[in-house]
Amino acid sequence: MTAEHHTATSADPLVLYGQTFSSRLLLGTSRYPSPHVLEAAVRKAQPAMLTASLRRQNVSAHDAPNRFWDMLRELDVPVLPNTAGCHSVQEVITTAQMAREVFNTPWIKLELIGDDYTLQPDTLNLVDAASRLIKDGFQVLPYCTEDLVLCQRLVDVGCQAIMPWAAPIGTGKGPINPYALRTLRERLSVPMLVDAGLGLPSHACQVMEWGFDGVLLNTAVALAQDPIGMAGAFASATQAGRDAFLSGTMTEQHAAQASTPVLGTPFWHQA
Template identity: 75%
Template sequence: MPPLPLHPEQPAVADPLFLYGQRFDSRLMLGTARYPSPATLREAVLSARPAMLTASLRRQSASAEAANGSQDNTFWALLQELGVPVLPNTAGCHSAQEALATSHMAREVFNTDWIKLELIGDDYTLQPDTLNLVGVADRLIRDGFKVLPYCTDDLVLCQRLVDVGCQAVMPWAAPIGTGKGPINPHALQTLRERLDVPLIVDAGLGRPSHACTVLEWGFDAVLLNTAVALSPQPVQMAQAFAHAVQAGRQAYLAGVMQEQASAQPSTPVLGTPFWHHA
């Protein structure tokens, strides 16, 4: 079955996103977990038109059998039908060796060199293992992967990931699934000022306004899952995030006004006649 037409009425956007030299006409990426049904996921994707869809190898562990016809795999068939580029992730990996092995298996299963590198260091906060993340990213890049590493907003960590060859990094706004939005604006804005690679905010966004805000700051894209999948209306929420991302990017390109310490008149008063009543 040919892929579904996600952009039937729209030409390619004038401000595309480039990652590892590949063009994407959206700055929104969506996860595929926890939707109430495959049909809802399908409609959300068609509504939001994301650049990529993340998928866990663990969820697709049966894809080999499905390909041989021994097991029905509706989810895998849906991903193929939608025709949106798949970004496999290493969700749930707690060791360097586990992340490396999962990445190589994902390349075979999904037939792609793209990988979202997740290496969890703490089960409670799901914070990345910042001590081992750079080494794993380095190894995967040398193995030919296009690595998008999920990381914290630590400047030194992100710089080291760039140093070993990551052409984009994915700092969190807040811990996964919290929906708190950017809890450390200063750190995120410092990353944008200091790093000259695409920055994708991954994890912790709960509202479309959160996505709009980080795009206004100059971030290049966002990746989210829970805020859409667990919404009472996932399809409408996916579309809301898509609009918010576009609005934030347009505001950044246009130039957001600087805050002022005191009120400033929006209508000039110089030369305006004043009427006096007797």
């Protein structure tokens, strides 16, 4: 990593598209046992943003979905709409434009699914979708694989941040291709948030130690036995990983190195 290390500090904000966020953890809002648990988990983690699908929005009916959105507004955490479930570029564009009207925000998490089994992004059409959204005034956070060439193309068309996966969505496997992720971090200078596949707080800590700028997760918290406690654990782990990166981790050694000097220490030998 070529970035200059400096003393770790809590005043180390995440900056995306010129906007500052105090947290480096983003949370999803689906699959929680209840809205009450979701609310408590969000208050525990204090995330930078909450992702939500437009498909859950119902602006006219006074029903459960509407109460869900009322709760999100009360939490006063910025909402990051996503294009979850979209399988074509045109579907992405239409969904993003609707989300901008509903949420009154230019932010969009770009999801363009290419495979329904792995939920892998459509890497062949993702750049085109991102380019069209950016030209339409969106601040795009694209969900992508860890492919270096793909990520570079996304940056080239104007994405000021990218979100590579650690593993397929919802698997909880953690970073399955550390080499590719670390290479990506070394080669690109834009902010990068690891999105999808994290299952343990240690996974979040690890990618933050590598120099990633944040993490986005949902299932690992929502399906935990104690989602509220797990939300706090991920928040702490994310910050710990960032602090470790800024502090400069030691260089790995191939042989044991004594931590206590032995020069001048008397040695007693039995006869």
